[in-house]
Amino acid sequence: MTWGLRSVRRAVVVAPHPDDEVIGAAALIGHLRRQGGDVRVIVVSDGAASHPNSMAWPRQRLVAARERESLHALRRLGVVRGQVTFLRLPDGGLSAGCRGALHRALRRYPAIDLIVGPAIDDAHPDHRAVAEALRDYRFAGRRLTYRVWPPERPMAARGTRVTMPGGAAAKRSLIRVHRTQLGAITDDPHGFAIARHELAVFAHPVERFATVRR
Numbered sequence: 001m002t003w004g005l006r007s008v009r010r011a012v013v014v015a016p017h018p019d020d021e022v023i024g025a026a027a028l029i030g031h032l033r034r035q036g037g038d039v040r041v042i043v044v045s046d047g048a049a050s051h052p053n054s055m056a057w058p059r060q061r062l063v064a065a066r067e068r069e070s071l072h073a074l075r076r077l078g079v080v081r082g083q084v085t086f087l088r089l090p091d092g093g094l095s096a097g098c099r100g101a102l103h104r105a106l107r108r109y110p111a112i113d114l115i116v117g118p119a120i121d122d123a124h125p126d127h128r129a130v131a132e133a134l135r136d137y138r139f140a141g142r143r144l145t146y147r148v149w150p151p152e153r154p155m156a157a158r159g160t161r162v163t164m165p166g167g168a169a170a171k172r173s174l175i176r177v178h179r180t181q182l183g184a185i186t187d188d189p190h191g192f193a194i195a196r197h198e199l200a201v202f203a204h205p206v207e208r209f210a211t212v213r214r
Helices: 020-034 058-077 100-105 125-133 168-173 196-202
Strands: 010-015 037-044 083-091 114-118 142-146 161-164 206-209
Touching: 010 020, 020 037, 020 058, 020 114, 020 142, 020 161, 020 168, 020 206, 037 058, 037 100, 037 125, 058 083, 058 168, 083 100, 100 125, 114 125, 168 196
Parallel strands: 010 037, 010 114, 037 083, 114 142
Antiparallel strands: 142 206, 161 206
């Protein structure tokens, strides 16, 4: 159900961590770009908390790698480096306050029709913090939200739905660009890695978005 997106010419997609923009909104981003829309992406945290005990991947190296991964995947969707903003706030600490930095970033794009961000009921505290900051942002246009955690297959009868061209394989290939989150870092026994069953859900070819009512 993409008819409601036809009028969108300028959109901002907000991701709490590098990779959330692809997991939550890859199909939407690609759809908007194909219809000629200008899509900007804001990645809020630096993503450094995924492997805090890795000696081979200290913070600076991990942050740089995660940004490259996001840029690579987004480039395949038609979003280039100059359209992506990395706020580099502390991963795992967004609840302490990301409101100011995020609002300042959004104000750089005053003529937008659509803001897309995480759902207020997402299970991850960083995602909820970003959702709360977006809820407080004054904006007259349309707002859509996506949920990442816990992974759930979209319900066919609810929300705005966007289907990924190429199906699950195409979306999975974009998520797999984020190698640091898929087991490439092996020297941190407590490090994060997307599990196989989570990847299967994240790669579902139908993305569902809820409309935020004001």
